[in-house]
Amino acid sequence: MQKYDRSSCWICAVFLTLAARLIAQTDASDVLTVTDANWTLILQGEWMIKFYAPWCPACQHLQTDWESLGRQSESLGISVGRVDVTQQPGLSGRFLVTTLPTIFHAKDGNFRKYVSSRTIEDIQAYVEQKKWAMVEPVPGWKSPPSLLMSGMANLFRVSVCIRQIHTYLTNTLGIPCWGSYVIFAIITLFMGLMLGLMLVLIADCIWPSRPKHREDKTVVILKEEVSEEEVEDILMEEKGTFDLDNESKRVSGDESTEEEGAMSDGAAAGSDQPPSEGAAESSVRKRKPQAQNTTEGR
Numbered sequence: 001m002q003k004y005d006r007s008s009c010w011i012c013a014v015f016l017t018l019a020a021r022l023i024a025q026t027d028a029s030d031v032l033t034v035t036d037a038n039w040t041l042i043l044q045g046e047w048m049i050k051f052y053a054p055w056c057p058a059c060q061h062l063q064t065d066w067e068s069l070g071r072q073s074e075s076l077g078i079s080v081g082r083v084d085v086t087q088q089p090g091l092s093g094r095f096l097v098t099t100l101p102t103i104f105h106a107k108d109g110n111f112r113k114y115v116s117s118r119t120i121e122d123i124q125a126y127v128e129q130k131k132w133a134m135v136e137p138v139p140g141w142k143s144p145p146s147l148l149m150s151g152m153a154n155l156f157r158v159s160v161c162i163r164q165i166h167t168y169l170t171n172t173l174g175i176p177c178w179g180s181y182v183i184f185a186i187i188t189l190f191m192g193l194m195l196g197l198m199l200v201l202i203a204d205c206i207w208p209s210r211p212k213h214r215e216d217k218t219v220v221i222l223k224e225e226v227s228e229e230e231v232e233d234i235l236m237e238e239k240g241t242f243d244l245d246n247e248s249k250r251v252s253g254d255e256s257t258e259e260e261g262a263m264s265d266g267a268a269a270g271s272d273q274p275p276s277e278g279a280a281e282s283s284v285r286k287r288k289p290q291a292q293n294t295t296e297g298r
Contacts, residue, residue, distance in 0.1 A: 030070035034081040036090050036153075042081060043145065047106040048114075048127065049081045051092060056100045065120040076127050093156025094144045110137040111144060 034042065034049060042049060050066055052059035070080040085092040085100070095104060095111075103114035105126070112135045116122050126132060141148055162184070169175045169183070 032081045034083045042106045043109045046078045049104045051083045051097045051102040053085050059101045068120050089156045089160040090153040094149045094153040105132045112137050
């Protein structure tokens with residue numbers, strides 16, 4: 001009888017353990033694990049999503065209440081999800097998660113960050129009483145489906161890959177930390193040069209350069225030639241005006257000498273007596289400067 005009682009106790013214990021595991025599995029199945037592959041499911045319907053990490057004490061403290069919320073999800077008319085940021089760095093970047101645990105409420109693609117108490121009663125009241133309607137949703141440019149947040153998700157993935165490569169170089173290959181930093185610096189410079197070269201080639205293909213320098217030079221030469229011709233024309237015109245002035249002065253001088261000669265001849269013809277020596281000398285003196293003026297005019 002004692003052996004029978006002991007065996008029955010062992011059977012009951014095993015049965016209870018299996019039942020507890022089954023219950024835990026059913027509870028866990030009520031909370032959907034959200035990943036990069038299925039995160040678009042939360043864009044439809046009403047969701048409560050938790051971002052956590054296995055090593056976070058606050059996340060471990062919230063785990064029981066979150067599983068209880070998952071069991072009540074059907075009665076509340078919502079879906080409950082969770083995201084492990086250590087396994088899904090892209091989603092943590094897409095939602096811009098900076099603290100753990102972080103809870104989001106999603107309603108038909110509109111996301112609101114839950115900042116109230118994390119007890120199961122407050123979370124239920126937040127959903128049942130629709131307290132989320134009094135909270136402003138995340139702006140469109142910070143919304144997870146936006147292009148900016150998609151780029152942020154890719155950036156978080158790249159950062160995780162870099163950290164994994166650094167860990168592999170230092171722990172597995174035994175390279176010192178400064179050596180790993182030098183390797184990453186060289187790779188960064190090389191990628192920057194290649195990216196700059198690609199951008200230059202693309203810009204040259206889209207907006208090809210035109211040989212404008214030769215045309216500009218020819219235009220400048222033509223302008224200079226025209227300017228020299230204009231200067232020569234101006235000089236010729238000035239020279240012509242100067243010659244005309246000299247000719248006019250010369251003609252006026254000749255006319256004045258002719259008039260003076262006619263007057264002197266008339267005076268001599270009018271007088272019957274021959275001119276005296278003093279008059280002859282004065283007439284000679286007058287003629288000499290006139291002759292000098294005519295020679296200067298010429």
